[in-house]
Amino acid sequence: MSKITLQMVVADLDRLPALPEVVQDLMDYLQRPEVDVGQVAYRLARDPALAAKLLRVANSSFYGLQSQVSTIPDALVVLGLRAVRTLVTGAAVVTHLQTLVVAGYDQRALWLHSAGTALCGRILAREFGANAENAFTAGLLHDIGQLILAARFAEANRRVWAYRAEHDCHPIEAEREVLGFDHGQIGAALAARWKFPAEIAAAITSHHTPMDQAAGSLAGLIHLADVMAHVLGFPGGKDDLVPRLSSLAWNRLGIGWGEFKRLLGEVDAQRDDAERLLN
Amino acid sequence: MMATIRKILLDQALPGMVLGEEVTSASNTLLPRGTVINTGHIDGLRRREVTEIVVLAPSELSAAEIEERREALRGKVAHLFRQAGTDATMQALLRAVLEYRLEKLE
Numbered sequence: 001m002s003k004i005t006l007q008m009v010v011a012d013l014d015r016l017p018a019l020p021e022v023v024q025d026l027m028d029y030l031q032r033p034e035v036d037v038g039q040v041a042y043r044l045a046r047d048p049a050l051a052a053k054l055l056r057v058a059n060s061s062f063y064g065l066q067s068q069v070s071t072i073p074d075a076l077v078v079l080g081l082r083a084v085r086t087l088v089t090g091a092a093v094v095t096h097l098q099t100l101v102v103a104g105y106d107q108r109a110l111w112l113h114s115a116g117t118a119l120c121g122r123i124l125a126r127e128f129g130a131n132a133e134n135a136f137t138a139g140l141l142h143d144i145g146q147l148i149l150a151a152r153f154a155e156a157n158r159r160v161w162a163y164r165a166e167h168d169c170h171p172i173e174a175e176r177e178v179l180g181f182d183h184g185q186i187g188a189a190l191a192a193r194w195k196f197p198a199e200i201a202a203a204i205t206s207h208h209t210p211m212d213q214a215a216g217s218l219a220g221l222i223h224l225a226d227v228m229a230h231v232l233g234f235p236g237g238k239d240d241l242v243p244r245l246s247s248l249a250w251n252r253l254g255i256g257w258g259e260f261k262r263l264l265g266e267v268d269a270q271r272d273d274a275e276r277l278l279n
Numbered sequence: 280m281m282a283t284i285r286k287i288l289l290d291q292a293l294p295g296m297v298l299g300e301e302v303t304s305a306s307n308t309l310l311p312r313g314t315v316i317n318t319g320h321i322d323g324l325r326r327r328e329v330t331e332i333v334v335l336a337p338s339e340l341s342a343a344e345i346e347e348r349r350e351a352l353r354g355k356v357a358h359l360f361r362q363a364g365t366d367a368t369m370q371a372l373l374r375a376v377l378e379y380r381l382e383k384l385e
Contacts, residue, residue, distance in 0.1 A: 244366070
């Protein structure tokens with residue numbers, strides 16, 4: 001039984017397959033202060049699968065379009081470039097990491113939960129006036145550390161799962177007990193490596209401990225989004241366990257339970273978007 | 280289970296509904312009674328400018344069936360919250376989730 005450290009896992013991130021060149025190029029281009037829609041469309045067209053996914057997302061109910069958009073330039077106009085940057089990133093990361101195949105690990109459940117949390121994060125951000133695109137991406141990636149652990153450190157991961165099965169506890173408790181670090185820290189390191197905004201990395205690190213971050217931070221939103229996704233059955237199943245909702249994080253948001261139920265309803269109405277994102 | 284029939288607008292038709300009366304156009308039968316309609320049928324009827332159809336409406340569930348479903352839902356939510364403990368926020372969350380799920384059931 002070999003001991004692994006957070007440093008070992010972070011160093012190993014370099015060995016994950018790199019983001020495709022088209023995606024990296026597009027993300028770099030979208031960082032510029034002034035971008036040209038024609039250039040973005042041209043770059044996107046080099047990756048037809050990504051372009052198709054972007055169109056699917058643009059046509060999802062969240063954006064409430066009166067009619068369907070069928071071309072990339074139309075989608076860019078409808079979504080706005082900031083949204084496109086996040087969506088491109090999110091779609092690319094999901095497509096990319098879906099290629100990590102892990103024997104005996106239910107990747108589908110992880111992605112369903114991730115997509116559900118992304119939807120919840122987006123709706124909460126809209127409700128609280130935060131950046132919806134960052135909330136979406138943070139929701140999508142908040143548990144990515146679990147996948148990395150399973151894919152790259154299978155033996156250590158098996159020990160974590162054995163502990164979970166024995167104690168019927170939350171993944172994060174098993175990870176801290178068995179490894180001494182957790183999936184939030186791994187995910188944040190990946191987000192930093194891929195040069196995502198700092199608030200996304202912070203939200204991934206602290207999604208189970210939002211009290212470590214200031215009031216109004218993205219971590220608080222993703223913390224609640226994670227809880228919402230679990231209660232809405234993303235992913236569902238007999239092992240699913242609702243995470244502990246922090247009273248401090250809840251009180252900071254200052255909403256009532258009636259409003260919470262309304263938000264659950266809003267997410268439920270967009271359930272199909274989660275499937276669209278994954279397929 | 281007893282079923283009654285009701286007339287609905289084609290726009291309200293959903294895949295899986297069962298026709299309670301045949302759909303005709305002039306003197307032709309387009310779809311016979313008892314057809315389980317799918318999206319292809321709905322599109323086809325729309326093209327033929329059918330605006331209303333008659334579908335079977337299942338009768339109300341019995342009180343016992345409703346209680347059974349509610350009980351199953353309570354069990355499911357309780358299982359999801361099995362490690363919630365006595366924390367006041369978690370208990371309030373549990374109540375809100377249960378209310379939401381039960382309201383949705385109705």
